[in-house]
Amino acid sequence: MLKNKHIALYISGSIAAYKAASLTRLLVKAGAIVRVIMTTAATNFITPLTMQTLSKHFVYPQQITTADAPVAHIALADWTDIAIIAPATANIIAKMANGIADDFATTALLATTAAKFVVPAMNEHMWNNPATQHNLTTLRTNGVTIIEPTVGFLAEGYAGKGHMREPSDIVNYVASATMPALLANKKVLISAGGTKEPIDPVRYITNRSSGKMGYALAQVAQQMGAQVTLVSASTLPTPPGVTIHKVTTAQQMQTAMNDNFKQNDIVIMAAAVADYRVLHVATQKIKKTTDNDQLNLKLVKNPDILATLSQQKTHQYLVGFAAESQNLLANAQKKLINKHVDMLVANDISAKDAGFNSDNNRVTVLRPHQASQVLLLASKQQIAKEILTIISNEIKNKKPCD
Numbered sequence: 001m002l003k004n005k006h007i008a009l010y011i012s013g014s015i016a017a018y019k020a021a022s023l024t025r026l027l028v029k030a031g032a033i034v035r036v037i038m039t040t041a042a043t044n045f046i047t048p049l050t051m052q053t054l055s056k057h058f059v060y061p062q063q064i065t066t067a068d069a070p071v072a073h074i075a076l077a078d079w080t081d082i083a084i085i086a087p088a089t090a091n092i093i094a095k096m097a098n099g100i101a102d103d104f105a106t107t108a109l110l111a112t113t114a115a116k117f118v119v120p121a122m123n124e125h126m127w128n129n130p131a132t133q134h135n136l137t138t139l140r141t142n143g144v145t146i147i148e149p150t151v152g153f154l155a156e157g158y159a160g161k162g163h164m165r166e167p168s169d170i171v172n173y174v175a176s177a178t179m180p181a182l183l184a185n186k187k188v189l190i191s192a193g194g195t196k197e198p199i200d201p202v203r204y205i206t207n208r209s210s211g212k213m214g215y216a217l218a219q220v221a222q223q224m225g226a227q228v229t230l231v232s233a234s235t236l237p238t239p240p241g242v243t244i245h246k247v248t249t250a251q252q253m254q255t256a257m258n259d260n261f262k263q264n265d266i267v268i269m270a271a272a273v274a275d276y277r278v279l280h281v282a283t284q285k286i287k288k289t290t291d292n293d294q295l296n297l298k299l300v301k302n303p304d305i306l307a308t309l310s311q312q313k314t315h316q317y318l319v320g321f322a323a324e325s326q327n328l329l330a331n332a333q334k335k336l337i338n339k340h341v342d343m344l345v346a347n348d349i350s351a352k353d354a355g356f357n358s359d360n361n362r363v364t365v366l367r368p369h370q371a372s373q374v375l376l377l378a379s380k381q382q383i384a385k386e387i388l389t390i391i392s393n394e395i396k397n398k399k400p401c402d
């Protein structure tokens with residue numbers, strides 16, 4: 001979501017400066033172009049070489065420099081789309097609040113008109129000090145976003161408020177703030193991952209779904225302002241701000257989807273659900289025998305969750321996915337009609353560079369009585385953004401009787 005955004009990352013002198021390395025890595029992974037500015041105090045905690053290697057650009061030092069432009073602090077200020085100050089010490093917060101510009105970082109910050117995100121990290125008493133709180137109020141009034149610290153274990157050896165937010169939370173926060181709120185006031189229910197059907201206490205039947213596509217949809221829907229519930233058969237970490245229900249089997253997934261269906265506006269089945277489960281699950285581990293080279297497992301059909309949800313549909317916009325290894329469009333078209341969904345997103349799982357467990361996807365979006373729409377190869381986050389943008393337009397244009 002931060003693709004091609006120009007992000008200036010200002011690092012000031014806190015022990016949390018080490019987290020700026022993963023923050024940079026995540027920003028670059030999200031497609032942003034990152035420039036790093038470090039105060040001298042910051043270089044006591046993490047080296048400029050680390051930050052230069054991760055951002056693929058030299059690091060601006062504390063002193064005013066002419067390294068890449070005659071007036072480098074103004075050139076950087078004008079180049080910036082988003083400024084993130086992480087970690088932000090009480091000192092740099094005080095300077096920003098009072099317009100003090102006595103080094104490269106604070107001069108560029110004073111000059112930039114870009115959106116600013118301050119991510120404080122400090123001792124709890126410094127955080128609670130009225131001077132710091134007054135400075136933070138000034139910054140908020142000036143339109144600066146403060147990504148507040150959490151209560152956590154501080155370097156001083158005790159727990160308190162002042163713990164810098166995790167890099168993944170910061171990226172998500174910045175991405176949300178810069179994402180159009182297309183799904184504000186909407187409730188979105190998404191399933192993700194491959195269900196697991198037990199054979200015995202040791203073994204199970206599953207498929208190649210990682211959950212990445214469903215999780216990307218959940219993350220982007222949350223960033224677009226939706227209240228998101230994720231029913232997950234995956235082990236991926238829960239995206240920030242998303243309510244999660246962990247399940248294992250198709251039957252558990254059906255129960256969780258049914259329980260949440262009524263109160264949601266958009267329901268997306270991105271999970272790869274096992275079509276069959278083992279009829280008699282062994283209570284003890286099945287032993288290998290010497291007299292029989294074959295083992296037969298009797299399978300019984302699982303419920304079709306999507307088809308049953310479509311029967312309960314009232315106001316919901318219902319979306320299915322289809323994983324096809326041949327005749328992609330013909331098979332997906334059949335599913336669109338047979339499962340009575342508003343949209344079917346077809347994946348060609350024979351492609352090596354997309355689909356199951358890949359970070360990227362390439363899909364075709366089918367809707368009743370409309371031309372199909374191809375979404376070209378892109379990150380699953382980008383594909384999720386495009387799918388959710390189409391859904392938000394469909395909902396906007398939907399007449400109450402549709």
Ligand code: PMT
Nearest residue numbers: 209210211212213269272273304305306320321323356357
């Ligand atoms: O998880 P990733 O590694 O990121 O991979 C993403 C994905 C390829 C798994 C995903 O994008 C995808 O295609 N999910 C649907 C896979 C699938 O099960 O397709 P299907 O053609 O078997 O099912 C069609 C639809 O019916 C799906 O929405 C499925 O969730 C649903 N279904 C299927 C069987 C069943 N018993 N109940 C269902 O609700």
